[in-house]
Amino acid sequence: MATSFITLLENLRxxxxxxxxxxxxxxxxxRTRSLAVFGNLFLHWLPxxxxxxxxxxxAAYYLGSLxxxxxxxxxxxxxxxxFYYHPAAPNAYRDMKDLRFVVSNGVFLRNMxxxxxxxxxxxxxxxxxxxxxRGGYKPxxxxxxxxGVILLMVTLFLSYTGYLLPWDQLAFWAVTVGTNIISAxxxxxxxxxxxxxxxxxxxENALLRFYxxxxxxxxxxxFLLIGVHFWRVQKDGGxxxxxxxxxxxx
Amino acid sequence: MTEKTKIExxxxxxxxxxxxRIVFITRNTSAKVKDERGPKIMTYPHVLVxxxxxxxxLIIAMVLVALxxxxxxxxxxxxxLTPNPAKAPWYFLGLQELLHFFPPFVAGILIPTLVVxxxxxxPYFHVNVEGKPLWSQNASKRFGMVLGxxxxxxxxLAIFDAWTMIVPTVVVLGLLVAANYSKATAGWMGGLRQKxxxxxxxxxxxxxxxxxxxxxxxxxxxxxxxxWPWGTHAG
Numbered sequence: 001m002a003t004s005f006i007t008l009l010e011n012l013r014x015x016x017x018x019x020x021x022x023x024x025x026x027x028x029x030x031r032t033r034s035l036a037v038f039g040n041l042f043l044h045w046l047p048x049x050x051x052x053x054x055x056x057x058x059a060a061y062y063l064g065s066l067x068x069x070x071x072x073x074x075x076x077x078x079x080x081x082x083f084y085y086h087p088a089a090p091n092a093y094r095d096m097k098d099l100r101f102v103v104s105n106g107v108f109l110r111n112m113x114x115x116x117x118x119x120x121x122x123x124x125x126x127x128x129x130x131x132x133x134r135g136g137y138k139p140x141x142x143x144x145x146x147x148g149v150i151l152l153m154v155t156l157f158l159s160y161t162g163y164l165l166p167w168d169q170l171a172f173w174a175v176t177v178g179t180n181i182i183s184a185x186x187x188x189x190x191x192x193x194x195x196x197x198x199x200x201x202x203x204e205n206a207l208l209r210f211y212x213x214x215x216x217x218x219x220x221x222x223f224l225l226i227g228v229h230f231w232r233v234q235k236d237g238g239x240x241x242x243x244x245x246x247x248x249x250x
Numbered sequence: 251m252t253e254k255t256k257i258e259x260x261x262x263x264x265x266x267x268x269x270x271r272i273v274f275i276t277r278n279t280s281a282k283v284k285d286e287r288g289p290k291i292m293t294y295p296h297v298l299v300x301x302x303x304x305x306x307x308l309i310i311a312m313v314l315v316a317l318x319x320x321x322x323x324x325x326x327x328x329x330x331l332t333p334n335p336a337k338a339p340w341y342f343l344g345l346q347e348l349l350h351f352f353p354p355f356v357a358g359i360l361i362p363t364l365v366v367x368x369x370x371x372x373p374y375f376h377v378n379v380e381g382k383p384l385w386s387q388n389a390s391k392r393f394g395m396v397l398g399x400x401x402x403x404x405x406x407l408a409i410f411d412a413w414t415m416i417v418p419t420v421v422v423l424g425l426l427v428a429a430n431y432s433k434a435t436a437g438w439m440g441g442l443r444q445k446x447x448x449x450x451x452x453x454x455x456x457x458x459x460x461x462x463x464x465x466x467x468x469x470x471x472x473x474x475x476x477x478w479p480w481g482t483h484a485g
Contacts, residue, residue: 184354
């Protein structure tokens with residue numbers, strides 16, 4: 001069974017259709033494997049070769065990869081949730097009830113999005129601290145560290161704007177508590193808060209603003225910055241590898 | 251005679267004239283550290299296979315949690331009914347805990363701004379790129395300075411009764427003092443003695459943030475009073 005599947009895959013790679021899509025058949029030499037990476041739009045921001053050490057689990061626990069993959073999972077589950085959601089009060093709350101009682105697997109979908117969001121915040125923090133302790137911010141990686149700090153803030157804002165969307169007591173008061181802090185800003189505090197909420201209280205305008213930030217502006221910004229972040233890893237000469245790494249082996 | 255053999259040198263190519271760092275040599279090491287980073291392997295297929303496995307493990311773990319834990323949903327939002335306590339999402343509860351001790355401007359604006367600026371400028375401090383231990387030279391002077399700054403910080407925290415910051419600060423300071431007077435060269439204490447100042451600052455920051463967040467999440471009840479997470483105060 002397994003061998004026949006592999007044979008099938010090998011035969012598929014020899015077909016004209018496969019070659020028309022990927023320009024070439026199976027990548028069996030290092031040259032064609034390199035071409036497979038930088039000749040592919042979705043892979044070209046990866047380096048063609050990486051240090052074997054940087055792939056060891058204990059080198060970074062794949063924290064960066066996990067953060068990025070969580071972002072993808074959150075985009076997919078988030079888009080599915082958008083099919084069932086109206087950013088209006090109190091419709092938003094009714095949609096939550098619909099997700100629970102009407103939509104097939106609605107609870108599961110929402111759970112996945114919620115878990116993913118918490119996990120992403122957690123892992124992005126962990127990723128940053130881990131990079132710090134490994135000295136991954138040192139030259140020539142200085143600017144990529146800064147991009148990472150901005151990505152952390154984008155992640156926090158993404159999570160925070162999403163927190164309001166269910167429009168239940170938990171969401172409403174969490175956002176009320178958070179946005180009250182903005183008022184403490186000297187001189188412009190109340191103005192900034194007004195802009196953030198589209199009014200003086202957390203109401204329907206705030207819900208709409210948070211929704212637009214959550215589903216359009218912040219994901220686009222995150223996507224852009226993730227692109228820069230990955231691209232810089234490659235251009236700065238790969239992931240940080242310490243001379244004596246991690247498993248105690250060299 | 252010497253006039254004729256004088257050789258002029260200069261750049262005739264358009265190669266980069268800016269000097270570019272090729273290797274970073276830390277003290278007591280040789281230039282070959284670059285080569286000790288080990289062999290390279292092809293991204294296709296080795297990285298892609300690993301990423302696929304990571305994705306699968308992640309999705310399986312998330313599905314398992316999603317099957318047995320439900321995302322919370324409370325009553326419809328009601329501006330007239332304030333829950334006590336009203337809590338922000340967990341990652342902001344450290345800040346909310348700070349708000350309990352400090353004026354809103356300090357806890358809500360000043361400290362977060364300083365933290366973000368602090369994080370951004372980390373790589374631009376070239377004071378100790380080599381990551382030399384805090385005690386590699388001028389041991390007693392440096393220890394005195396760190397001790398002085400920390401004690402001053404503790405006094406400020408004590409004025410504001412911010413004991414959820416005092417506890418982790420004292421713990422990290424205790425480790426630092428222990429490492430200072432220890433003679434160990436191996437084991438975890440020996441490792442601790444090798445840490446640079448930046449390590450101590452970041453560890454203190456993480457310990458404090460963690461303590462504030464955990465207390466804010468699990469140990470705060472009505473009126474931000476202290477409750478035990480297993481207590482029956484809720485409601």
